[in-house]
Amino acid sequence: MIMQAFEFNNFEKCREVMDLLDDVQYVEKYKHQFRDRFEEMVSWFIDHYLKIPTGRPILEAH
Structure with a gap:
């Protein structure tokens, strides 16, 4: 599956x-x-x- 293959290590992958x-x-x-x-x-x-460290999950589960 395509989604499994994504590794987020640069902005292009996000795009x-x-x-x-x-x-x-x-x-x-x-x-x-x-x-x-x-x-x-x-x-x-x-x-x-x-470069904003959060130390916690960003999105809340709904």
Whole structure:
């Protein structure tokens, strides 16, 4: 699966994940995996790209 292969180690990988949003059928089929990976991406972005250490989960489960 594509989502499993993503390693967030640069901004381009974040953009690649966001490009997947164009494929509505893919997002619907793998919405739970997509949500988990999206949360990882946001955490990586804030911690590594923005350099804002949080020490706690960024997104709250709803």
